[in-house]
Each structure stands twice: as C-alpha cells, then as structure tokens.
Amino acid sequence: MPREQSADEPALPESARAQEDHVLAADIEQPAKKTSEDRVLARRAGARATARKAVKPLRSIAIFGAVGALVAGIALPAFAQSKPSEAAPTTLQQLAAVDAQSLVVASQATAAPLSRGTFSATTPEEIAKKKAEEAAAARAAAAAKASTASSSGQFNTAGYALTSPGSGEVRYPLPMGSWNVSRTIGGGHNGADMLAPAGTPIYAAAAGVVRASAESIGGYGVCVMLDSVVGGQRVQTTYGHMIYGSRQVQVGQTVAAGQLIGYVGSTGRSTANHLHFETWINGGLVEPMSWLSVNAG
Numbered sequence: 001m002p003r004e005q006s007a008d009e010p011a012l013p014e015s016a017r018a019q020e021d022h023v024l025a026a027d028i029e030q031p032a033k034k035t036s037e038d039r040v041l042a043r044r045a046g047a048r049a050t051a052r053k054a055v056k057p058l059r060s061i062a063i064f065g066a067v068g069a070l071v072a073g074i075a076l077p078a079f080a081q082s083k084p085s086e087a088a089p090t091t092l093q094q095l096a097a098v099d100a101q102s103l104v105v106a107s108q109a110t111a112a113p114l115s116r117g118t119f120s121a122t123t124p125e126e127i128a129k130k131k132a133e134e135a136a137a138a139r140a141a142a143a144a145k146a147s148t149a150s151s152s153g154q155f156n157t158a159g160y161a162l163t164s165p166g167s168g169e170v171r172y173p174l175p176m177g178s179w180n181v182s183r184t185i186g187g188g189h190n191g192a193d194m195l196a197p198a199g200t201p202i203y204a205a206a207a208g209v210v211r212a213s214a215e216s217i218g219g220y221g222v223c224v225m226l227d228s229v230v231g232g233q234r235v236q237t238t239y240g241h242m243i244y245g246s247r248q249v250q251v252g253q254t255v256a257a258g259q260l261i262g263y264v265g266s267t268g269r270s271t272a273n274h275l276h277f278e279t280w281i282n283g284g285l286v287e288p289m290s291w292l293s294v295n296a297g
Helices: 014-027 036-082 092-099 124-151 288-295
Strands: 180-183 192-195 201-203 208-214 222-230 233-242 260-263 274-281 284-286
Touching (some): 208 233, 222 260, 233 260
Antiparallel strands (some): 180 192, 192 274, 201 260, 222 233, 233 274, 274 284
C-alpha cells in the first residue's frame, strides 16, 4: 500500500516515492508458507528439547543414588566393626569339648591293617542260628547232668527186680500185670502205648547193644534204643517217654534180655505215664504186642 506523505515531509519525486513504497512493501510482506520438511525439523527440535528437560532430573537422581551407595559402602562396615558382637549361645558339645581329654599319638605310630578275619557281620539268620546252637548246647548240658545223676543212682532200684521174670530170649518190657495197651501201630503211630504208673521199671526186650540213650530224642522224650539179633533176624526196639534222669544204660553198652534200662514216665509228646514200645524186624515195622506174644518167654 502506498505510504501517505506527512505534511512536514518534503515532496519527493515520483520515481523516488515509488522505490520507497516498494521497499516498505517488501518489509511488511507476509512470511512465506512453511513446507513439510520445515515442520518435521521443527517437531524433531521440540522432541529433543523435551528429552533434555526429562533427562536432567533423572541424571540428578542417579548422581545422588551413586553418592549414597558410596557412603553406605564405606560407613556401614566401619560401623559394624565398631559395634560389639553378641556372644553366641554355648552348646553342650562345646562345653564337653572344654573338659574332654586328649590323646597325643607319636608321629611314628601306624594304623594296623584291617583284614576280613578281624570282624564279622551279623544277620538275622546268623542270630537265629546262634540262638539255636545255644539252646542245643543247653539241652546237651542238661542231658549230661541228668545222665550223671542217673549213673550215680538217683533212682533207688532196691525195690525193683534188675531183670524181668522169665528165661526166654525175648522178655516183656514191663512187669506182667502192671500195664495195659491203650493203642498200637496205625495212623502214623509206630508203636504200642503201654499205660503204667510213673516209675514202673522198664526192661530190655532182648539182649543187644545200646544204639541211642538220651534225655530228649524228638517226640520220644527220654528214650533208649537197642540193636539186637533174635533168631538170626535184626531186631531194633525203642523205649520212649521215660522219666528224666531214669536211664540206666549208655550208648555202646551191652545189655542182657530183661535187664533194667529205665522207668516209665511222660516226657516228650505224651499226655499220660506210659511206655511207647516199638519193634522193627530187619528194618520193617511190626506190631509190638503180637511179636511179644509169639516170642516172649
């Protein structure tokens, strides 16, 4: 727009006025419109300014944190060393260690080599075997004691005949009239049960050699077994359930027919006083009472 001339200003030529108006118009010319690149640059500049504003407080916090950590790392250990430590409670083991005796071993001492023969392991089977052996030893000791007692005359035989009546090669093992048979062989029972009062004398049914004589032979209890020869046949006789300590003969001893060998009792698997009498001919079991009735004199 052409500038209005003031009343005090001198008049200018027309060409000079036109130049002045052109200059003024350029000065007040509107700024050129911004391009897209200018706007992108402006946004980037604003973001950087905003980031710089946010980083400054964080940087200050990090500096203060590092300074605090440095102070704590230096001050706390020194404080801990200056603080008196609380004594830990004393245990029984520590008290015992104070009074414990010590052993000083010479430097030349050497450990003895350990061999398998210097120790043994114990298993339940070994314990059971050991107990069985101890029980067997106790029974053997009791049997030996009873055998000694019998040989010393524990039973008074003065009132009994030392031989059974008769003169035959075979005799009844009990005095006639003193017994009766409750059962004989059959059903797994291998002999005749001759019921008689306790202490009734038992005689050898035939002459022979004592094969067994013990205070305990299985279910027989106190028992004597004889090996004989009668009429050219091998005869084995068994006398079971005698009174403890009543045996009058020992293994290997030779006996005569009708000789006293023991007394009636109820030992072993027995419920009443009786003689369990067995007869085996040439290794075969025979009914004892029938054999006696045919052969006893």
